[in-house]
Amino acid sequence: MYIKSIRRITNDACHNAFTGACFFNGSLYITYRQGAAHADPTGKIIVLRSDDEGKHFENVATFRQTSDSRDPHLYTDGRKLFVVGFEAGTQRKSFTSYTEDGRNWSQWTHLRGTDGFIMWRPQFYQGMYYCAAYGEFERNKNSVVAWFESNDGINWERRYDIHKGKEIPTECFLDFKNDGTAVMLMRCDDKNKKPYLCMSKPPYRKWEKTRLNIPLLGPCLWLVKGEIWISGRWFVNPDIAHIGVFRIENKKPVLRLVLPSGPDFDCSYMAVAKDPENPVRFWFSYYSGHTASDDPEINQFSHPDIYLVEAIFGSDKTGFIIDWQVSDVQKISLDQIKIPVPDNIKWKKISAYTEKDIKKGIATLSTLGFVDAGNIIKGKDGVIFFKTQIDLGPSETIRMYLGYDGPVVVWFNNKKVFSGPGTNPAIADQTSVVVKPEHGTNTITIALETNNGKAEGIFCRIVKEEKTL
The missing domain is CATH 2.120.10.10 (Neuraminidase)
Structure with a gap:
């Protein structure tokens, strides 16, 4: 909580x-x-x-x-x-x-x-x-x-x-x-x-x-x-x-x-x-x-x-995506990006903070689910990419919740679904977007402008849309 x-x-x-x-x-x-x-x-x-x-x-x-x-x-x-x-x-x-x-x-x-x-x-x-x-x-x-x-x-x-x-x-x-x-x-x-x-x-x-x-x-x-x-x-x-x-x-x-x-x-x-x-x-x-x-x-x-x-109310069970790949900082601007991301980009594994990290004292409740790329950005200006693949069952729509501390562009299955400025620090669930997934493997790509090296990372989780009343 x-x-x-x-x-x-x-x-x-x-x-x-x-x-x-x-x-x-x-x-x-x-x-x-x-x-x-x-x-x-x-x-x-x-x-x-x-x-x-x-x-x-x-x-x-x-x-x-x-x-x-x-x-x-x-x-x-x-x-x-x-x-x-x-x-x-x-x-x-x-x-x-x-x-x-x-x-x-x-x-x-x-x-x-x-x-x-x-x-x-x-x-x-x-x-x-x-x-x-x-x-x-x-x-x-x-x-x-x-x-x-x-x-x-x-x-x-x-x-x-x-x-x-x-x-x-x-x-x-x-x-x-x-x-x-x-x-x-x-x-x-x-x-x-x-x-x-x-x-x-x-x-x-x-x-x-x-x-x-x-x-x-x-x-x-x-x-x-x-x-x-x-x-x-x-x-x-x-x-x-x-x-x-x-x-x-x-x-x-x-x-x-x-x-x-x-x-x-x-x-x-x-x-x-x-x-x-x-x-x-x-x-x-x-x-x-x-x-x-x-x-x-x-x-x-x-x-x-x-x-x-x-x-x-956050936990690993509430949809935060844990496993990601992250690039080095690219010396480009958001308007120069083409999707799919070029193959020559070198990817590294990175994980979002979980409740286990809180118990270890590495993270806090406010950073639960945060994908922290601060050690990669290290004050460098440019754009850093985050990429992950998720397997989904049949669903008409899902809602993707985002938090980010610099300008971002988000693609779902290589289709641009969101762009906007960020706030520092990043806030979980700062915004959301509804997307239509494929039955099977789906790809999420996020480009984060490092805001003159001040940005550190993203929040991202998905929730299946629920009917109420």
């Missing part, structure tokens, strides 16, 4: 918390609850939109009923973007609104068939809307998590109870694997605070439940190429909490990262937005009070802000 950026996207005198995130029609949407305190009758739901992958936002919608409107969530069925939240009055009713263009929103509408339940993070999967909602809640005593289904995201039906009892199950974060398996992280509000990892195959009537050995509240779960990742308000000890990120290995959580957060308990509620074109690139929103306000009169811990994380 490589963190590309962490941005603070609110900075005011409010209590900003409880986030949701989703991509829709090419834009990134973030939602959160804004109020005067953690629980406050003035609470309202804000929806922000970014057209430049989270660098700048505009407010596109605000929702509120008659009491504290909170715990918003964003999800899409491909045609509509839904925002869901609940009113924290005596009735605890759930509401929704949707948009088809990102600008015009429907009325804040009560979710029918859900009275007494909080519809916490519904999801859409293969034509149906699903939610593991919680209700019948008595603080420190009892609650129940029930499975709801809907044909339209407005009218819901309670199918059966998943879990109830002394563990006090509440908030559930749900996602679906490619084979249809539902995977869910279920919060428990008993004194142990240890969540359940739950799995169920269609039609989602029987659940396998494993209680994890970490105290974690405000649950979040996402899938990366079949791997299960979770996060939440992780209690380092009874008095200190941070947002911990864990990967599930053999049904056990393994700590991989602690995000800037805490040490106060009022943090977490991370949400996930998966890049629509890159299965290992994610945006995460969360809230925390770890950074003081610009106004010294404001207590940072009682007035937390919203943060946005951009992350890449």
Whole structure:
């Protein structure tokens, strides 16, 4: 997991918390609850939109009923973007609104068939809307998590109870694997605070439940190429909490990262937005009070802000091409290149950095997958070539992700598919291009202009295009 950026996207005198995130029609949407305190009758739901992958936002919608409107969530069925939240009055009713263009929103509408339940993070999967909602809640005593289904995201039906009892199950974060398996992280509000990892195959009537050995509240779960990742308000000890990120290995959580957060308990509620074109690139929103306000009169811990994380999940299994051939630096410019590359070029073997190199201390997470030709370039000006061959099965299209620290030209099977300037240092997945492969052996050739000897190498990986929704 490589963190590309962490941005603070609110900075005011409010209590900003409880986030949701989703991509829709090419834009990134973030939602959160804004109020005067953690629980406050003035609470309202804000929806922000970014057209430049989270660098700048505009407010596109605000929702509120008659009491504290909170715990918003964003999800899409491909045609509509839904925002869901609940009113924290005596009735605890759930509401929704949707948009088809990102600008015009429907009325804040009560979710029918859900009275007494909080519809916490519904999801859409293969034509149906699903939610593991919680209700019948008595603080420190009892609650129940029930499975709801809907044909339209407005009218819901309670199918059966998943879990109830002394563990006090509440908030559930749900996602679906490619084979249809539902995977869910279920919060428990008993004194142990240890969540359940739950799995169920269609039609989602029987659940396998494993209680994890970490105290974690405000649950979040996402899938990366079949791997299960979770996060939440992780209690380092009874008095200190941070947002911990864990990967599930053999049904056990393994700590991989602690995000800037805490040490106060009022943090977490991370949400996930998966890049629509890159299965290992994610945006995460969360809230925390770890950074003081610009106004010294404001207590940072009682007035937390919203943060946005951009992350890449990389491993040798995510498509980075490891084995390459590399040329010496040629004293030519990019516009002088002819493909195929002349036979008189002498090639050397070179490999991209792998996780083994990280363990050896040769590479870092940020250079995982990098083909480092710095020892060949050595400050020389000109063009260096990278070439590799990959065997592919039948596929209509693949997406090739690139990173480079100088101007490049890329050919796929001797056909030019991309050219552009670079940034130094190179950034994995800086850009991508869709190509149509041949069934069998395919050749990738990349020419990198050394930028007066300042360039060092490339990232390149391929991913088969996946159909979603």
